Amino acid sequence: MVLETHTKALNDDLVKSSVLIADGKQYLPLSWEGAPPGGHHRKGKLHFKAIAPQPQSVELQIRLSGDTSPRSFKWLLK
Numbered sequence: 614m615v616l617e618t619h620t621k622a623l624n625d626d627l628v629k630s631s632v633l634i635a636d637g638k639q640y641l642p643l644s645w646e647g648a649p650p651g652g653h654h655r656k657g658k659l660h661f662k663a664i665a666p667q668p669q670s671v672e673l674q675i676r677l678s679g680d681t682s683p684r685s686f687k688w689l690l691k
Contacts, residue, residue: 616655624650624678631675633661635668667691 616623626645633640640661647657664671669691674683 614657614659618653621679622651623653623655626650627657627659627675630677631659631673634672634674635664636670640664 614627628642628645631642633642643660643662645657645659648655659673667690670687670689672685672687674685676683
């Protein structure tokens with residue numbers, strides 16, 4: 614994932630700020646591999662436990678500090 618901003622530093626702990634929802638069930642991230650908090654550009658991978666069987670859809674929600682609602686990204690898998 615890539616995060617970029619020019620208004621504030623990206624200081625959020627993405628492991629604590631993210632949740633994956635698969636077919637209505639929530640999964641918390643295991644780890645973040647990438648740029649540490651700070652700055653205006655961050656790039657890395659958010660790791661989750663494999664979900665089996667494969668869900669119909671997944672939604673990644675990220676709530677960054679100052680956001681009134683989470684940023685939501687949805688994918689249909691089947």
